[in-house]
Amino acid sequence: MQITRQADYAVRAVLYLARVGNSERSATSTIAKEQSIPPSFLAKIISQLSISGLLNTSRGARGGVTLAREARNITLLEVVEAIDGPIQLNECVGDNNACTFEDNCPIKPVWCDAQDELVTRLRNTNFEQMLVQAV
Numbered sequence: 001m002q003i004t005r006q007a008d009y010a011v012r013a014v015l016y017l018a019r020v021g022n023s024e025r026s027a028t029s030t031i032a033k034e035q036s037i038p039p040s041f042l043a044k045i046i047s048q049l050s051i052s053g054l055l056n057t058s059r060g061a062r063g064g065v066t067l068a069r070e071a072r073n074i075t076l077l078e079v080v081e082a083i084d085g086p087i088q089l090n091e092c093v094g095d096n097n098a099c100t101f102e103d104n105c106p107i108k109p110v111w112c113d114a115q116d117e118l119v120t121r122l123r124n125t126n127f128e129q130m131l132v133q134a135v
Helices: 005-020 028-035 039-049 076-084 108-122 127-134
Strands: 054-060 064-067
Touching: 005 028, 005 039, 005 064, 005 076, 005 127, 028 039, 028 064, 039 076, 064 108, 076 108
Parallel strands: none
Antiparallel strands: 054 064
16 A cells, blocks of 8 residues: 555645745745656646645645645645545445445454544644654
8 A cells, every 4th residue: 555656746846835834935846856846747747736725735836835824734635635635444444335345344343444644643743743853
């Protein structure tokens, strides 16, 4: 199980913007270069994060990208789900009709618990915390 490359790039872009802070806008070309993200791929990611309300973008000579909220108010879960959609370890998690074994499946509780733990961990991790850990 792996998050997509796009979600990984999104996390790195948001972490970069958290480091820069909201006092200045960052050009997408700078973010792409600093984080080794293909510029055309980053443009799509920035657009999705902006639509999700995580980033603010502006065009023009003084344009660029900033976080829409303080780094402490943006979670890892929000960024991953903005790109990849809701986390779902197995199709039976959250959909009782997806499992042919229904209530007699011994594996479903394991998937449900694992997903709950992962989602909780990502929800409880914000970008300010990651900045502190990186120092």
